[in-house]
Each structure stands twice: as structure tokens, then as C-alpha cells.
Amino acid sequence: MARRGGGRSKDKGSGNSAEPRDVQISKAMSWLLRHGAKGEGIKMDANGYINVADLMAWRKFHNLSVTLSELHTIVDTNAKQRFSMIPLPSTTSGPPDDDPSHYLIRANQGHSLAISSENLLKPILATDPDFPSLVVHGTNDEAWNGIRKSGGLKRMSRRHVHFATGVPESLDKDRVTGESNNTSTQKAAKNGISNERGDIVIGNQGAETSLPSTSNSTEATKVISGMRANATVLIWVDVARSMDEGGLKWWRSDNGVILTEGDAHGTVSMDWVDRVEMKGTGKTLWTRAEDRK
Structure with a gap:
């Protein structure tokens, strides 16, 4: 699938002088x-x-x-x-x-820079007490169609595909959730890929570091960021199935973003998607069960 919306790895550091x-x-x-x-x-x-x-x-x-x-x-x-x-x-x-x-x-x-996941992130294990059985990726209608046709979410030039364990309350008053015990947050990336302005973050469940931290302290389940306002589609992925059947590795960042490199091709296959919904309404667009019929 062509990457629409432009890459984020070129020099975007100049900013806009009209911005704060x-x-x-x-x-x-x-x-x-x-x-x-x-x-x-x-x-x-x-x-x-x-x-x-x-x-x-x-x-x-x-x-x-x-x-x-x-x-x-x-x-x-x-x-x-x-x-x-x-x-x-x-x-x-x-x-x-x-x-x-x-x-x-x-x-x-x-990051698009080559940094080892082990050095940057905390691995997610099936034995973790806060293991996220379902995670969610936010995108838009056009990108969802491309994701489905291409067979899954792709990390593109980034190191990971980004997810979270819930939908930010500020952007979804109906509180569409994956499971009753998953109440954190998520990041949406426009066109089915991650970028910094769409990052979904959750509470203070981040990666440990060997160096002392002096910032980024938040309540454990507080939603501190969310999807882009134009995200319209929620893609829920079954983490356990992707690990057991696909061998995917999953990680959690210091600010609570859930990430995976995907498979050998950098893809989170539709095989691991549980369901796809419209944000806010909860209208089902696709389910694994229906697709297998």
C-alpha cells in the first residue's frame, strides 16, 4: 500500500513560526x-x-x-x-x-532510527499481570480499505506499528473498549502507519530503564494522549494469538505505547485482527469470525 500523507523521517524539525x-x-x-x-x-x-x-x-x-x-x-x-x-x-x-x-x-x-527494541522498550510477556489481550490501532476509512487489501498493518519506515489498550476518552465519549479490564489508551496513525502526532499513549506502565527517571509520572490508568481527531476506524488485534501462532514480539514504551515490529515483513497480519469498528458508534466493519465463514 502506498504511503499517503508523506513520510515523517524527512526534516520536519523547523516547525511553524505561527505555532506556540x-x-x-x-x-x-x-x-x-x-x-x-x-x-x-x-x-x-x-x-x-x-x-x-x-x-x-x-x-x-x-x-x-x-x-x-x-x-x-x-x-x-x-x-x-x-x-x-x-x-x-x-x-x-x-x-x-x-x-x-x-x-x-x-x-x-x-523512531525510524535504528535502535534495538530491547534497549528502548519493555517486552510484553504472556505472564504479565497487565497483559493486554486486545490492543487497538486507530486509522481512517481510506486507510482501512488499503490495510484490508494488503493483508494487514505495516510498519513502513518506522521500527514498529503502534497500538494501545483502549480508546482515549477525550476522543470517544462512547468509550468503545476491547475488554472490561483494558482501560488505558491508544495511538492512532493516519493511513494505517504510526507517526508522532498520532501516537497513542497510556498511563504509567512504561518500560523500565537502567538510568534514573525524573519525569513522565502519571496515574497508572490515566489517558494522557489519544488518536488524531480524524481517526474513524478502530482495529483491534489479538495479542495472545499473534504471539502463539505468529511469533510476534510486543513491547511497551516509557509513555505506555504498545508496539510490535510485526512479522518478518514488518506486518501485523489480518490473521491476528479480532474485529474492526467505527470509532464512537461501535459499528462493526469486520470480524475475524465473519471473515472465516
Whole structure:
């Protein structure tokens, strides 16, 4: 299926001068941390972190005259909790300081850069007490038709296909849910693929890190972000079946996004889809059971 809507891996870090300053900074940082660090000559470690001093010296941040205090505020208050900012282990014994080189920062998910899932994310296991038996991906009508014809959701240029365990309340007053014990959140990606503006995130059930975290604390089941407002279709995937029969690996990001690389072809097959619904109304568009008749 052709990727409509444009790629997100090209330089989108400039922002729009008509947008609020915090939005400009957040968009620039999202692009750099997810897609552009290597091309910009900024060193990124195996866990996806870069040094904040390098971020502050980056040409676009330099042009915006971003301060460390401003960066702390943007990371801590970002509605989608896209970023993790931590002190270097060698500096954690003392009080917080204002030296940018004493901090590391990364995007929590949405990368096109080659970062190992094991280093970035927490694996989801069948024995987990919060194992998400069903997860949901939001898209639109046109993309759903393409997804069905192509045989499933594709990760395209991204490292993963993005999901969540429920539908954001702010975008679905009818609270369409997969199961009564799945009450978190989800991200929708336009045209059936993930991008940073569509990321669905859930509560504080994120990946553990070997480095101390100083931000991104939320209630365990609080929906902190949601689908794009134009998402109209919900694709519910059976995680257990995909693991047992398809061998798919599943992950959870620091900000609660549910992710998978898909199969060897980067696809989450329709074989693992449980049902497809219209968002809000719950009208069924497709079910595995009906398709097998």
C-alpha cells in the first residue's frame, strides 16, 4: 500500500513560526530524537539518548534560544509524554543543576532510527499481570480499505506499528473498549502507519530503564494522549494469538505505547485482527469470525 500523507523521517524539525513556542520546540525535538540525530551529526547511545548539551547546541535549538529550564518544563508537561529526560548517573548523587551536559534525553517511541527494541522498550510477556489481550490501532476509512487489501498493518519506515489498550476518552465519549479490564489508551496513525502526532499513549506502565527517571509520572490508568481527531476506524488485534501462532514480539514504551515490529515483513497480519469498528458508534466493519465463514 502506498504511503499517503508523506513520510515523517524527512526534516520536519523547523516547525511553524505561527505555532506556540512550546509546540515549535517539541516538534523540533521529536524530529531530531526520532529521525534526524544521525544526519545532524549528533551522537545517540544504544538506548536512544543524546546529551542535552548536544541538543542545546543543535542549530534549530540554538536559533530558538531554548533554555534548560524551558526544556525541563516542556518534557514534564508534554501532553503525550513523548520524551524522557534523565540525569547522568555520575551526577545523581548531588542536587539538580543547570549544566545541560549533566542530562540525557530521548524520545520514548516513534523512531525510524535504528535502535534495538530491547534497549528502548519493555517486552510484553504472556505472564504479565497487565497483559493486554486486545490492543487497538486507530486509522481512517481510506486507510482501512488499503490495510484490508494488503493483508494487514505495516510498519513502513518506522521500527514498529503502534497500538494501545483502549480508546482515549477525550476522543470517544462512547468509550468503545476491547475488554472490561483494558482501560488505558491508544495511538492512532493516519493511513494505517504510526507517526508522532498520532501516537497513542497510556498511563504509567512504561518500560523500565537502567538510568534514573525524573519525569513522565502519571496515574497508572490515566489517558494522557489519544488518536488524531480524524481517526474513524478502530482495529483491534489479538495479542495472545499473534504471539502463539505468529511469533510476534510486543513491547511497551516509557509513555505506555504498545508496539510490535510485526512479522518478518514488518506486518501485523489480518490473521491476528479480532474485529474492526467505527470509532464512537461501535459499528462493526469486520470480524475475524465473519471473515472465516
